[in-house]
Amino acid sequence: MERGVDTWWDHLVDVLATLGEVTDRDPxxxxxxxxEGGGSTRAVEIVMTPDEWDDMCGIGGWEMDAGAQHVRQQVKDLPRDKSYLVYSLYNLVPCDSPSLPVDPAFARLQELAAQHPNGIPGGRWYAYKPDQA
Structure with a gap:
């Protein structure tokens, strides 16, 4: 694991190392x-890049240590039926896989878009000034 390039990322790694062995995840x-005690272990995968971590702290409003401690707590509290914490909009989401689940509303929009690649016939979108609505 390369160290010393990103102080914020290094701090996150140091805080997580208080829970167990921390290694880079590919990709x-x-x-x-x-x-887990009794000789058993459990791997929790954090799907987040150093740039996303910087965004989570900077844009998401976390200070370096508070953000790292928050992620540490999320790792500790991750339900046993989940193995992943996946970055999404300045937060980590518990997941079953390294990908976020598809929102049913977005899935329906994708389905409609595939059915009507040139738009819905007769469908229009208009913007009005507030005083014209």
Whole structure:
């Protein structure tokens, strides 16, 4: 694991290392191996790049240590039926896979777009000034 390039990322790794072994995750992120006691371990994969971590802290409003401690707590509290924390809009979302689940509303919009690649016949969108509505 390359160290010293991104102080914020390094701090996150250091805080997570208090829980267990931390390694780089391919293609991006970190894997934290937690000791579950009795010789068993559990791997939690954080799907997030250093740039997303910077965004999560900077744009999302976390200070470096508070953000790292928050992620540490999320790793500790991750339900046993989940193995991933996936970055989405300045937060980490517990997931079953390294991808975010598809929102049913967006899935329906994608379906409609595929059925009508040139737009819905007769459909129009208009913008009016507030005083004309």
């Amino acid at each position: 991006g992120g970190l894997t934290v191996v937690l000791d």
